[in-house]
Amino acid sequence: CRMIRSPELEQTIISALARTCPRDRYPICFVHLRISPHQIDWNRHPAKTEIYLQDLPFWQEQINVAIEKALQLGAEVMPESPLSERVGKLLKASEKKGVYHTRKSDESSGDREVGLMELKAIAQLHQTYIVAEHPNGIWLIEQHIAHERILYEQLCDAWELVSLETPIILNNLSAAQLEQLEGIGIEVDSFGEQLWAARKAPLLLAQRDDCLDALIELSKGGDLEAAQVATACRSAIRNGTPLSLVEMQDLLERWQKTRNPRTCPHGRPIFLNLEETALARFFRRHWVIGKSHRI
Ligand SMILES: [Zn+2]
Incomplete structure (x- = not known):
């Protein structure tokens, strides 16, 4: 038995939970991987505290799928007391003041x-x-x-792009920005010297007056998930808006x-x-x- 670190797998777990965990809180996650020994390369660190894993993307995908499934479990399928004594001690040791709600009998x-x-x-x-x-x-x-x-959840379920009645003209886009827009499904055509026309936009943004600003924001980086967060944030009711009952x-x-x-x-x-x-x-x-x- 040997303790090792796998920064790549750690990062996979943290990213998989990034949109559900409160900020600056880190999940405790038990992942059981059954890996054949010849897929592990121990020659990464002189003390053999880190490993290289063959076929890393495959294992990262397995972890992503498992976490996604776990997040969809409702409280009703959680056993009343799912934690063994050993696990309970581990949780206590890992965060002294943390309170973990693992029982559905909690009154609050x-x-x-x-x-x-x-x-x-x-x-x-x-x-x-x-x-x-x-x-x-x-x-x-x-x-x-x-x-x-x-x-945000609507956008995760359907990242819907709609045609724009009048294309939006963008200028001075870098190659990286063009690639970024394409990566999230927004195609732009060359429209002249340093000009591009976007003929589609995410549904939530298409009717907005600031659709141009939104597309520029989206072109500046991040993956599809980041684009969904940015779009949800821009489209959500602002604080300071009066609402009726x-x-x-x-x-x-x-x-x-x-x-x-x-x-x-x-x-x-x-x-x-x-x-x-x-x-x-x-x-x-x-x-x-x-x-x-x-x-
Ligand atoms: Zn926001």
């Missing part, structure tokens, strides 16, 4: 399935936060990133149906949970029962 509504909460929009604060009431307390949901999460309720319901409602694609948390029990504790409600306030 913040840890219950977001999709199952009965949320009722009751107000908007600072034209940025939706105040939503539920039977055990209230949530504050940031409107921009909740909407961004909805749009009906609009807020609709947004909440669509957000609750997303696969990963907890974090936005940049890794920020989407909601803050204020549990009624925590409020009662804060207001020292137990001090006054039956006395001056009668509640």
Whole structure:
């Protein structure tokens, strides 16, 4: 038995979880690979603490597929106590103050399935936060990133490009920018000296006044996933936009149906949970029962 590092596989795991893990949090991930010994080359590091793996892209793909499947598991299929004592110790050692919610019996509504909460929009604060009431307390949901999460998942399901009525003219594109646009499915034709015409754009951007800026942003790099994040961010309701109760309720319901409602694609948390029990504790409600306030 020997401990080794595999920076490539580490990176694969981190990238596979980048759009679902909160920023600056790192997953603990157990991956069991059955690899024939002759596929491992030990001559990478004098202390043999790193290896070369033959057919690395194949193993990276296996890990990606496994993580994607694991992310789709709902809480209902998780065993009540999935962790052996050894694994439990490992989790504790790896992050002393971290709290890992592995049991569905957890009482806090913040840890219950977001999709199952009965949320009722009751107000908007600072034209940025939706105040939503539920039977055990209230949530504050940031409107921009909740909407961004909805749009991002739609774009992941279908990166839909539509024809533009009037092509958008781009100028001074570098070879790298042209290649980047092509890579995400946006074809551009040469339109004269240092000019190009884009005849298609992502559906969400096509009707926007800033479609040109958006295409330039997309041409500046990143993979398809980065383009989806940028497009979702640009198209999502801005903070500072007034919303009616009906609009807020609709947004909440669509957000609750997303696969990963907890974090936005940049890794920020989407909601803050204020549990009624925590409020009662804060207001020292137990001090006054039956006395001056009668509640
Ligand atoms: Zn954003």
